[in-house]
Amino acid sequence: MTSPSGTSPLRADKGEKPSSAKNGESRRKRSGGGRKPPSGKKSKGRRLFLFLLKWSVTLGIWGAVGLAGVLLYYAYDLPEIESATTFTRRPSISFVSVQGETFAAFGDLYGEAVSLATLPRHLPQAVLATEDRRFYRHFGLDFIGLARAAHVNYQAGRIVQGGSTITQQLAKNLFLTPERTMKRKIQELLMALKLEYRFTKDQILTLYLNRVYLGAGTYGVEAAAQRYFGHSAREVDLYQAAMIAGLLKAPSRYNPRADRNASHQRTVQVLANMVAAGYITQAEAAHAAQVGPTGVRQFSPAGRYFADWLMEQIESFGLPPNRDLVVQTTLDIALQRRVDRELSTLLADAGSKAGASQGAVVVMSQDGAIRALSGGRHYGESQFNRATQSRRQPGSAFKPFVYLAALEAGLSPEDLIEDAPVRIGNWRPENLNGRYEGPISLRRAMSQSSNAVAVRLIDRVGTKRVIQTAQRLGITSPIANDASIALGTSEVSLLELTGAYVPFSNGGYAVWPHGISEIRDRSGQVLWRRSGGGPGQMISAGPLAALNSMLADVVDYGTGRNARIDRPAAGKTGTSQDYRDAWFVGYTADLVAGVWVGNDDGTPMKRVTGGGLPAQLWAKVMNHAHEGQPVRQLPGVMAYSPPPPPAPAAPVIHNPLPAAVETLESVWDSLVNTLFGRR
DSSP states (O other): OOOTTSOOHHHHHHTHHHHHHHHHHHHHHHTTTTSOOOOHHHHHHHHHHHHHHHHHHHHHHHHHHHHHHHHHHHHHTOOOGGGGGOOOOOOOEEEEOTTSOEEEEESOEEOOOOOGGGSOTHHHHHHHHHHOTTGGGSSSOOHHHHHHHHHHHHHHTSOOOOOOOHHHHHHHHHHSOOOOOHHHHHHHHHHHHHHHHHSOHHHHHHHHHHHSBOSTTEESHHHHHHHHHSSOGGGOOHHHHHHHHHHTTOTTTTOTTTOHHHHHHHHHHHHHHHHHTTSSOHHHHHHHHHHGGGGSOOOOOTTHHHHHHHHHHHGGGOOOTTOOEEEEEOOOHHHHHHHHHHHHHHIIIIIHHTTOOEEEEEEEETTSBEEEEEOSSOTTTOOOOTTTTOOBOOGGGGHHHHHHHHHHTTOOTTOEEEESOOOBTTBOOOOTTSEEOEEEEHHHHHHTTOHHHHHHHHHHHOHHHHHHHHHHHTOOSOOOSSGGGGGTOSOBOHHHHHHHHHHHHHTSEEOOOBOEEEEEETTOOEEEEOOOOSSEEOSOHHHHHHHHHHHHHHHHHSTTGGGOOSSOOEEEEEEOGGGOEEEEEEEOSSEEEEEEEEOTTOOOOSSOOTTTHHHHHHHHHHHHHTTTOOOOOOTTOSSOOOOOOOOOSSOOEEOHHHHHHHHHHHHHHHHHIIIIIOO
């Protein structure tokens, strides 16, 4: 049986496949599939590409999600923009002299807010030329600036240029901490974008200029201009504007108060930046650099030791917190400058030759008010206050308390006492010059600063009585219950020793040394005012008059002759063992002053005594301090006319021990030379 086609069913069955293949081939030809199928290698490459593409997209999506999560995490605790108008700060404390001059300030000082429209054009231009030239062309982040800074830093091999925009700096200074962490940097970027979205460029720049730190405790261009130039930021000239802009890089280093030369060099660089930015010409920059420094206030560290001492006391007054304070002090700033200059000159000249590297001076009025206080030769080199913080042996400057105790016990200046070698136990004190005069009056012993007499006196009246006398007059440091205190072996500060001499000058009234008369806030409201002067009268008239006449002899013809001035004065010299410390503390009827000279490490000086450099400096300071004041007599010395130097009551007795030692040394030297020095 055959099919209609005339073919055999078998053949037909067998021919299905070829027929199908042909049809398929035909279809491939029609559909363009006549190319050879891809090889296995190409197929694998395509699959790898698709695999990488798939996972790249996947990772990109998840990376974006992760980045968004990180940004949301760091953005969660971003400060509110509204906090830009509120801030916390340390209250400022300004110290004012009796002349009304502010000589020191602590804390944060914010000036009045100023707008761009009221500022001279060169002030914001100086800031933009130095900090962010593309400020008006970026959106808070400056990628071009970052690339430029990276290139410059790479070439320099160190970080010499930053890439932060003004908006970023504002975000960091206004809202964030200065810590160097990833979180702070990310928050800085987010906050910069937020600021750019919320404020205009002019508003951002205005906020920046009013709140940026500019050294010396000042925040904002107005406060800086007032402190550095003495006038408003609205009046700054080109040089002053460049100097303010230069402070932004390093407020402490380029502060004219800290280093005038570094400040000037930085200002010149800012002027060059302004030329490069096209804001000014080269001629304008050169002119400003030449004449501009004259418009910067001259600063001196006068009164800084004094201000530091007062700062330690402010907290004890219990004043309202978070309020700016104006402290009216007792400091005479003109006298302070003179004291600083005289001390520096003395140490640089005669002091240098004598091996004395440091000194301190305190000047007080009769009520204990401090008129001048120098704690060292240069505050910028050392802030250690040698007038208040250092305690040294006063030597014979302690003897007035010994003599006062003796006078109060019934002795008189004309009583005789033996000036001869003395021994207490194993202690054998000697006179500084190695000489003894035999029986002499107390007056003579005081003027010549006899150690032997002072020791005999304390042995007679008792150490406890001497200690009580010193303490009731103002010595607060511990005093050893030992006879050696007659020679000033217990350490004291210059401030307390000077204060303890004040009763000698004011009629016997002990005082509390002080430097503050009034404290008020910036609105003028008085928060505290000093009242009262001290614990009262501590020396009766008779012993005081006797002691004053004896201490006047010290200055007139005793060891303190170098302290003579143009009016009645009294005082006492002091020299510690091995010439480590030299003192002179003296007074008139108006002022009391103390001087110490020595070395911080206790190195002995070259035979410097209290009657030398300290007495000379005291005379210069006190002559200046009394200019224009009437001459007044010392308390108890009604008709002051120094008597002629009394003759010694007995022939001068030389201590035989030094002479014997000298003879033995001479014999020994001769013997050594004979045996070994010649051949």
